[in-house]
Amino acid sequence: MTLPGVLLLDAVGPEAGFLAEAAAVRGHKVHAATTAAAYTGYGPGLTGVLAGHIVTDFARPDRALAELAAYARRRGVGAVLTVNEYLTELAARLCAELGVPGNDPGRAQAARDKAAMAEAFTAAGVRVPYTVLARDDSELQAALADRRGGFPCVVKPLSAAGSAGVTVVNGPVGAAEAADSARAAVGMYASGGDSRVLVQAYVAGAEYSVESLTQDGTTTHLAVTRKRVTGGARRVETGHSLPVSLPPAVQAAVYQEVETAIQAAGVRHGASHTEVIVGEDGRCTVIEIGARLAGGQIGVLIQHALGIDVWSALLDIALGRPAAFAPTSCGYATVRFVTSPRSGRLTSLSGLPRTGPGVPFVRCRTTIGAIVNEPGANGHRLASFVVTGSSATEVEERADAQFRQIRIQVEPQPVPDSSARADR
Ligand SMILES: Nc1ncnc2c1ncn2[C@@H]1O[C@H](COP(=O)(O)OP(=O)(O)OP(=O)(O)O)[C@@H](O)[C@H]1O
Numbered sequence: 001m002t003l004p005g006v007l008l009l010d011a012v013g014p015e016a017g018f019l020a021e022a023a024a025v026r027g028h029k030v031h032a033a034t035t036a037a038a039y040t041g042y043g044p045g046l047t048g049v050l051a052g053h054i055v056t057d058f059a060r061p062d063r064a065l066a067e068l069a070a071y072a073r074r075r076g077v078g079a080v081l082t083v084n085e086y087l088t089e090l091a092a093r094l095c096a097e098l099g100v101p102g103n104d105p106g107r108a109q110a111a112r113d114k115a116a117m118a119e120a121f122t123a124a125g126v127r128v129p130y131t132v133l134a135r136d137d138s139e140l141q142a143a144l145a146d147r148r149g150g151f152p153c154v155v156k157p158l159s160a161a162g163s164a165g166v167t168v169v170n171g172p173v174g175a176a177e178a179a180d181s182a183r184a185a186v187g188m189y190a191s192g193g194d195s196r197v198l199v200q201a202y203v204a205g206a207e208y209s210v211e212s213l214t215q216d217g218t219t220t221h222l223a224v225t226r227k228r229v230t231g232g233a234r235r236v237e238t239g240h241s242l243p244v245s246l247p248p249a250v251q252a253a254v255y256q257e258v259e260t261a262i263q264a265a266g267v268r269h270g271a272s273h274t275e276v277i278v279g280e281d282g283r284c285t286v287i288e289i290g291a292r293l294a295g296g297q298i299g300v301l302i303q304h305a306l307g308i309d310v311w312s313a314l315l316d317i318a319l320g321r322p323a324a325f326a327p328t329s330c331g332y333a334t335v336r337f338v339t340s341p342r343s344g345r346l347t348s349l350s351g352l353p354r355t356g357p358g359v360p361f362v363r364c365r366t367t368i369g370a371i372v373n374e375p376g377a378n379g380h381r382l383a384s385f386v387v388t389g390s391s392a393t394e395v396e397e398r399a400d401a402q403f404r405q406i407r408i409q410v411e412p413q414p415v416p417d418s419s420a421r422a423d424r
């Protein structure tokens with residue numbers, strides 16, 4: 001019997017690599033849809049797994065849809081997946097076109113465009129920060145003067161990611177610069193020139209994300225993840241840890257908001273990553289949803305802490321087969337991200353741990369001699385490593401100790417402002 005082929009929209013990055021490998025190991029022919037530029041970066045590890053690929057232009061989604069649908073039909077594709085934030089809407093449309101399990105294409109924009117997200121969440125009754133869309137400078141001034149918002153507020157782009165162009169603004173003085181930065185944060189396949197920004201009320205509290213899998217419209221929450229974020233105007237994620245146990249009433253409230261958000265974004269078959277802030281009063285506000293598995297190695301954390309094979313589960317959901325979500329272990333895992341203390345030229349980076357027992361994943365994304373930035377967006381992070389074990393205290397202590405070993409030297413050098421890079 002020939003197994004259905006599996007098409008990955010953009011196969012760059014560790015998460016896509018794990019998915020491709022899981023599908024190939026199970027005997028599926030794995031195909032990638034990619035841009036010409038991205039394909040040049042596909043290493044032999046990935047191309048060795050692929051049965052085929054199609055080069056398309058994701059910046060022209062209608063044309064990409066037609067090309068991918070024709071390719072998928074020709075090559076016997078029975079499952080379409082993506083872990084790329086920017087391609088979740090196209091994935092939903094392609095699944096619908098091919099008649100394979102996928103998300104509601106009519107709602108998929110709500111997980112991509114933060115103005116559409118705010119509208120869909122508000123209509124569904126999800127608790128969200130007060131959000132105003134400002135289409136130009138006069139609307140920006142009006143939004144800043146709006147008494148329902150006030151300062152601090154958060155100025156952010158509509159459809160970037162990785163915290164690019166997101167600024168916490170404490171007063172009118174920094175607002176124009178924040179809006180410029182949001183406008184400059186062009187998403188991966190967008191061409192720029194959009195003058196719109198969002199002005200959002202600042203929500204104080206602890207930041208979490210909820211990692212969920214939905215099959216046939218029924219959602220299972222795999223874990224609550226605690227997010228570490230830099231303070232100040234630019235909020236860059238510096239770590240994730242899971243599983244977190246919240247007080248039962250708080251967890252119930254979080255899950256309720258998240259489930260409504262998942263439905264509002266049309267997630268029917270697949271993963272979602274919902275970011276929330278829980279205030280001191282225990283109230284949960286949803287900051288955003290991604291209709292995909294979380295980035296930042298959270299899939300690796302789930303796999304190692306909870307023993308859930310997220311890659312196989314995602315594959316089964318995409319193929320329309322019963323998926324296994326149940327934890328098979330009760331450990332704990334954390335990922336730490338390494339950032340540069342200042343902008344300049346990287347002259348040395350030492351002390352990163354090696355993979356081994358209790359450290360299943362280490363990734364360095366830079367090279368000596370590269371220009372690095374002080375953290376302004378997630379794309380500025382230099383390296384990451386995952387630490388796993390049986391208890392939260394032990395794992396966090398070990399991760400902190402490993403982190404203290406890391407030494408970074410950066411030589412001053414004029415650095416072009418690349419804080420707007422919408423990297424994942
Ligand atoms: N309304 C808000 N109140 C408080 N903090 C916020 C708010 N909106 C955003 N932030 C902070 O800014 C960070 C980035 O914002 P947001 O998640 O909206 O952008 P993003 O680019 O989609 O992020 P990513 O892709 O990294 O998840 C959040 O993780 C949070 O720390």
Ligand SMILES: [Mg+2]
Binds near residue numbers: 163275288
């Ligand atoms: Mg976010």
